[in-house]
Amino acid sequence: MKCIMCKRDKENLSEEHVFPDAIGGTLVLFNVCKDCNDILGHSVDHHLTNHWLIQYQRSLLKIPGKSGTIPSPFKGGVIKKTEQKVRLTSDDEGRVKGYLMPSIKKEKNSDNTFEIEAVFDKQDKEKIPKMMDKILKRQGLGATYSEIDKKIIEGNLLEPININIELDQVKYKKAIMKIVYELAHYWLGENYFNDPIGEKIRKYIKSNDFSDDIAGSIGLFRKEEKKLLNLWEDEPLYHMAFMQKSGKNIIIYIKIFNVFDGSVILSNNADCYHDFEPKFISINPVTGIKRESNIYEEIVRRRKKNERD
Ligand SMILES: [Zn+2]
Numbered sequence: 001m002k003c004i005m006c007k008r009d010k011e012n013l014s015e016e017h018v019f020p021d022a023i024g025g026t027l028v029l030f031n032v033c034k035d036c037n038d039i040l041g042h043s044v045d046h047h048l049t050n051h052w053l054i055q056y057q058r059s060l061l062k063i064p065g066k067s068g069t070i071p072s073p074f075k076g077g078v079i080k081k082t083e084q085k086v087r088l089t090s091d092d093e094g095r096v097k098g099y100l101m102p103s104i105k106k107e108k109n110s111d112n113t114f115e116i117e118a119v120f121d122k123q124d125k126e127k128i129p130k131m132m133d134k135i136l137k138r139q140g141l142g143a144t145y146s147e148i149d150k151k152i153i154e155g156n157l158l159e160p161i162n163i164n165i166e167l168d169q170v171k172y173k174k175a176i177m178k179i180v181y182e183l184a185h186y187w188l189g190e191n192y193f194n195d196p197i198g199e200k201i202r203k204y205i206k207s208n209d210f211s212d213d214i215a216g217s218i219g220l221f222r223k224e225e226k227k228l229l230n231l232w233e234d235e236p237l238y239h240m241a242f243m244q245k246s247g248k249n250i251i252i253y254i255k256i257f258n259v260f261d262g263s264v265i266l267s268n269n270a271d272c273y274h275d276f277e278p279k280f281i282s283i284n285p286v287t288g289i290k291r292e293s294n295i296y297e298e299i300v301r302r303r304k305k306n307e308r309d
Pocket residue numbers: 003004005006007008032033034035036037
């Protein structure tokens with residue numbers, strides 16, 4: 001069988017998750033070879049699965065990665081006034097919790113004594129004597145925590161925290177184009193091997209360049225501009241895609257959670273696909289349950305649901 005990524009004949013094609021496993025994708029195809037599969041994982045998929053907005057959604061829905069850990073989108077912040085470093089984590093409900101990283105300041109007094117100002121998180125209260133012993137030893141001050149004069153002030157953190165978030169605006173698009181390309185092969189069949197637009201998309205996915213001239217747009221999800229999406233109002237976070245014909249073009253719409261979406265022209269030779277049928281897929285990212293149908297069946301599904309409710 002031919003691999004759709006390198007177009008070479010390969011003995012065994014490996015398991016390829018069209019929507020990455022790490023975002024709950026359960027559509028698995030066997031049309032990509034092992035070598036291409038590895039390359040896609042390293043150099044394409046991760047731009048999507050590790051994108052800050054996607055990580056945040058994964059942490060809210062508790063979707064673990066390959067290692068089994070649920071990503072934490074909050075790496076750290078700094079309290080604005082004091083420059084104290086804070087490590088941020090999100091709890092089960094997605095609330096952000098801060099942990100004050102221990103910090104110390106040492107000053108020498110005119111009488112040759114030292115003053116140390118140490119700041120600890122409340123969570124570390126019990127451990128302070130041990131932590132201070134270590135600090136004193138590291139500073140070479142020849143005294144233990146029990147031997148020094150100390151003043152303990154308990155306080156609360158009410159200062160604003162500065163969080164720096166890096167948002168990639170380009171690279172994740174290539175990972176979404178990979179999904180689009182694989183869906184095109186899945187839905188349009190062997191003919192898609194010869195489609196000039198398919199070839200352009202394949203080269204773009206395989207290149208190291210992130211600039212593209214693919215017809216269509218992928219970006220941040222904005223529901224208000226798309227009335228049709230009301231059909232899936234009951235499934236706001238599902239991954240979904242559907243393919244339609246429009247004149248000579250075949251167009252695909254794709255949505256990842258409610259984070260990214262866009263439309264891409266898959267082909268402008270619609271007439272070459274004699275058995276063309278409109279297609280639809282949605283995947284519940286938490287349960288992995290997928291629904292494959294077409295837009296007309298989806299309209300009926302919505303109507304029936306409205307009648308029930
Ligand atoms: Zn290959």
